[in-house]
Amino acid sequence: MSSPAQTLTQARWHRRARHALAHSLRVRLVALFLLLALAMAATFLFGMQKAFSIGWRDAARPLVVDYVDRLAAEIGSPPRIERAQALVQRLPVAVRISGPQVNWRSHPSTPEQERRWNDANRWKGEEPRLLERTTADGHRIHFSLNVQVWQDQPRVIGWATLAVLLLLTGLAYLRVRRLLRPLDDIRAGALRFGAGDFAQPIPVRHPARPDELGELAATINTMGGDIRQMLDAKRALLLAISHELRSPLTRARLNTELLPETPDVLPARDALLRDLGDMRDLITDLLESERLASPHAALHREPVDLAALAGEVVASLEGAPAVQLRAASDLPTLALDRTRMRLLLRNLLDNALRHSVDAPHPPEIDLRAEGSGLRITVRDHGPGVPDDQLPHLAQPFYRPDAARERATGGVGLGLYLCKLVAQAHGGTFTVRNALPGLEVVVTLPGG
Helix, strand or coil, X not given: CCCHHHHHHHHHHXXXXXXXXXXXXXXXXXXXXXXXXXXXXXXXXXXHHHHHHCCHHHHHHHHHHHHHHHHHHHHCCCCXXXXXXXXXXXXXXXXXXXXXXXXXXXXXXXXXXXXXXXXXXXXXXXXXXXXXXXXXXXXXXXXXECHHHHCCHHHHHHHHHHHHHHHHHHXXXXXXXXXXXXXXXXXXHHHHHHCCCCCCCCCCCCCCCCCHXXXXXXXXXXXXXXXXXXXXXXXXXXXXXHHHHHHHHHHHHHHHHXXXXXXXXXXXXXXXXXXXXXXXXXXHHHHXXXXXHCCCCCCCEEEECHHHHHHHHHHHCCCCCCCEEEECCCCCCEEEEHHHHHHHHHHHHHHHHHCCCCCCCCCEEEEEEECCEEEEEEECCCCCCCHHHHHHCCCCCXXXXXXXXXXXXXXCCHHHHHHHHHHHCCCEEEEEECCCCEEEEEEECCC
16 A cells, blocks of 8 residues: 555646646657557568468468377377376477376476467367377377476567667657757747847858748747847937927026016916926936836945935925835845936835825835845825726836826826836835735845
């Protein structure tokens, strides 16, 4: 009886085998090869057996009759046991003599031996039996093959066949693995392209004469190159537009500040300055997002007291709103980019304040140690966001608000910038509904 541990191990092995058979093309091909090999072997053996069994008995019958007559004559009449023993020692046969004077067996009687006697003396139901002779004095001599002399050979052949089958299976697996190795390269290349790394193309074996998988890899490389060109063109366009807009915006702001501060001009002047400031912030965010999204984003790291930095950001918010700041006393000092972390904290708090206008509680920011790193949690108590929109919140220019006014939802770059800052530091950025409100969690690794 197997133990519970053995039963659990077997169950796990069966689950892994079923999973591999269901999801691994390599395993399915090897299994198909085995089934095909077994089916071909069975078909060949069955066909050859039928082919050799047709007519061979009729052809061999006269030879068998003559040979058995010679063996019976050699034993003599009446049968002599010493001659029968010499015959058994010389040939792989078994002899049984029964009669009025001599009753003798060359081998002990067992159910298996009795079956062999009956099978050996059965030849299409013919009489007299081909392997049985009756002497002149009334003795009956029965002959059969003695398989005991080579009874170990079937085992050897069986183990040899199993070893050859396992060897062929191993060779087939290695060959299939080699044939399907380009699929691993294609998968790794697709993952790199999906992560925005287009520097290393998918290797193509025998590029002069590629096979189907080589053609697929070359096609994906072409697609990756096209995507890279599109992304580079988009980034260059955004950077060019942002740079080109800075100069006219600066001139417009200077000209607006030179307007007279008379009662009839002052409201329009202040509104124009606010709009120009929003446009400046938008351009700054665009430039910053492109810098952070670049694979070569440079961070100016220095030891940063995140609790003190969070306090400075809270104190600098407009109107000094009541934001609950909780910071653990054992916060580690990490090497961070102070400017980018200030941007992250400010954007998170601005987003929380924007959705806490009618909330019963003010936004909360919680700082605590997590392993050797830090965990930043910012939560508001507003209406939250529908669950189907959560995966899109950190996408550029995405706003769940139906309206497009700046006062209600910004332009959709705040959380995107926060995600880029967290990822540039090697951290994570997650958003979830806190019921009520929205909770944003940023983790920063230590070291």
